[in-house]
Amino acid sequence: MTQDPISSRLAPHVKHLSAGDAAIAGSLLTIDLGALEINYADLVEKSGEAECSAVIKADAYGTGLEEAAKTLWQAGCRTFFVAHPQEGARARSTLPDATLYALNGLVGDDTDATMSYYHTHRVRPVLGCYEEIDLWSRYCRSIGEALPCGLHFDTGMNRLGLSKKAAHKLSDAWTTQPPPFTPTLIMSHLACADDPHHPLNSTLLDRFRAIRALFPDIPASLANSAGVFLGPDYHFDLTRPGIALYGGLATSNRPNPMQTVVTLNSRVLSTRHVPKGQSVSYGASEVTKRDSRLAIINMGYADGYLRTGSSSDKRKGARVYIEGYEAPIIGRVTMDLTIIDVTDIPEDAVKRGSWVELFGPHMPIDEVAAIAGTIGYELLTSLGLRSLRRYL
Incomplete structure (x- = not known):
């Protein structure tokens, strides 16, 4: 087989990544x-x-x-x-x-x-x-x-x-x-x-x-x-x-005594500044209430992050944890992408490649599930296969 000339020239200088390499993982599912x-x-x-x-x-x-x-x-x-x-x-x-x-x-x-x-x-x-x-x-x-x-x-x-x-x-x-x-x-x-x-x-x-x-x-x-x-x-x-x-909550109205087993993280793909009064995501269900900075993350309902966690002008959606801060979802969760509002987070703290915790030790899965109108069981058992799995 004739070797591709471009690949041949780049081969000595490029690290070849496998599908299971964290370097190209858009999301990471950690099981402790x-x-x-x-x-x-x-x-x-x-x-x-x-x-x-x-x-x-x-x-x-x-x-x-x-x-x-x-x-x-x-x-x-x-x-x-x-x-x-x-x-x-x-x-x-x-x-x-x-x-x-x-x-x-x-x-x-x-x-x-x-x-x-x-x-x-x-x-x-x-x-x-x-x-x-x-x-x-x-x-x-x-x-x-x-x-x-x-x-x-x-x-x-x-x-x-x-x-x-x-x-x-x-x-x-x-x-x-x-x-x-x-x-x-x-x-x-x-x-x-x-x-x-x-x-x-x-x-x-x-x-x-x-x-x-x-x-x-x-x-x-x-x-x-x-x-x-x-x-x-x-x-x-x-x-x-x-x-x-x-690690899920077994009884209501009590603190959860169990250790966190599952953490779902996803990368920021890009950030953008959006003026006040602009609609965000499908259906234009939410409009920016101020000049905003938004971050787009590599996670959607095809990955098991429920669409019912979406936000709109009529209801608040789920929140995420990023670089020591909480940030709300803005607009609808889509198949492959979710948008979060990082306006209140220092600009140099959130950038392309930053990791976002969808649920885990800082963002309890049952709290995320409750906002999405369901229970932690459904979030856990809905986890898709696209996230790179890491076992500790």
Whole structure:
């Protein structure tokens, strides 16, 4: 192949950058695995006598399933939860000896091939309806092996889960004839644990206690992240923290005690002076109220930074942190770019190439999410693939 003459002349003088080189990164997603480990240790302590598991669904809440799973295993975690069977297969490649549960139950066609997928990857489905119980029973009989699984009972979410009536029916039936599978966990889900004073918390606890009494020999689990903070009555045998592991706020109206795990930064591409009375970004939804200095950053909704964080003349949008100062978004967040108002920041502090923190230790993710009309969960799990990932 003939070498390009221009490339040939420049080659001795130019550093050739790879796609993973920070020098050409327009945005940087930093995942602090040390903070993840600290958070897990804190939740282990708060779980008391109960085993503390880890929920690693949705790519470990956007942090990267493999890296998070490996860190949590090294920290002592032995039981993990995913949502889908494919997530379980990914987790199994990193966690050969872990106990893995799939919260969404038997996802896929009602065929032996689907059941075999769970079996092959040793992912325990959490069965939440009679149809799933029948399917798992049929498959276990066909292979002559009582495979493990979880059982999900609905105590008030009205989402997934078997009813209280079903719990009594199964308990009575299994007294005389054990099931063809091995139930290794019974679980339910708290609907309002993020509000510690919500009356439904104690109601759901009482309902789960009644169901648990029907299966006294099977380990039980009720507490999600917020449930861990409700205290030992909610812990049972196994807690299932998710968002708190990754630094998100688990309970409302309280300071967040968890370490920051995820920080999203983006570069300033350029700055410009804009006179008073000029519209900014798509839709002309916001007009400058003064002579302004604006900075354009390399981040948009295609990167997972939500469009609902936009600003307009009618509502204030999200804020960012840059060079020791906070700055507001001005106008709409677009697919690839976001504009911030840096008028109140010294001019020499913000320039092309400056790094902006969209969320992280100085700009808590849950505060950004609240302004965008959502929760930290959505911001984390919406993170795009264009940011260069760096693991600490």
